[in-house]
Amino acid sequence: MADLFAKGEKPEYLFWVGCAGAYDDRYKKVAAAFAKILIHLNVSFAVLGKEETCTGDPARRAGNEMLFQMQALQNIELFKAYEIKKVITICPHCYNTFKNEYPDLGADFEVISYIDILNQYIDEGKIKLDTNKFKGTKITYHDPCYLGRANGIYEQPRKLLKKLGGELVEMERNRSFALCCGAGGAQMFKEAEKGNKEVFLERMEDVLKVEPEVIATACPFCMTMMTDGIKYKNQEEKMRNYDIAELIAESLNL
DSSP: HHHHHHTOOOEEEEEEEEEHHHHHHHHHHHHHHHHHHHHHHHHHHHHHHHHHHOHHHHHHTOHHHHHHHHHHHHHHHHHHHHTTOOOESSSSHHIIIIIIIIIGTTTOOEEEEEEHHHHHHTTTTSSSSOOOTTTTTTEEEETTTTTTTOOOHHHHHHHHHTOOOOOOOOOSOOGGOOOOOSOOTEEEGSOOOSSSSSSHHHHHHHHHHHSSSEEESSHHHHHHHHHHHHHHOTTTTTTTEEEEEHHHHHHHHO
């Protein structure tokens, strides 16, 4: 963004990579897959690079309101400096915080989930998919809390998955009744409290009942927990966990 701004250019979108997209080895592949799609479509976008910090979501969920507001105000000022009007996120936690919490602190920009923008480009005919890539593959979708319950994004991810040509199978608990992966609310960054069972294992049992070959996720926290669940249940030979962006990038009819 700094390089383009110095040349007097203003990209249409800021692609907010997020902490997981920048630091988590597994989720870096998701960020790269989504960037590949944007480049393939010749979309005008930029990233902040080293100027990007956290949205402050984990700080607020963990109870550190002061740190959240400091991070939020810093981001809002940076966005204003670069005259950013549209932000695309790949993380539902970033999406929810930008969309529903930043406006209270004076933010004024449009927040777009990558799920919505992928659907838009498919509907416009700009993305053409090879439906043979996943033909006959059983795919189940795990609803992230911050896409689903927090923002009502239930049908859009399913619409994308149905376009892949595989067989979409629903878990018993889905949409607004879907079980959390166990990492939300800053649980990702702390040890589990005392209890009888880890949440991700309870969710993994829902997955096993439908016997998918692919678990599709749309959140870095969910991806970590589902991947842990696959390993814990010794299912590495039978199923894989992919983000929706990876599935679309894999199916691109280049």
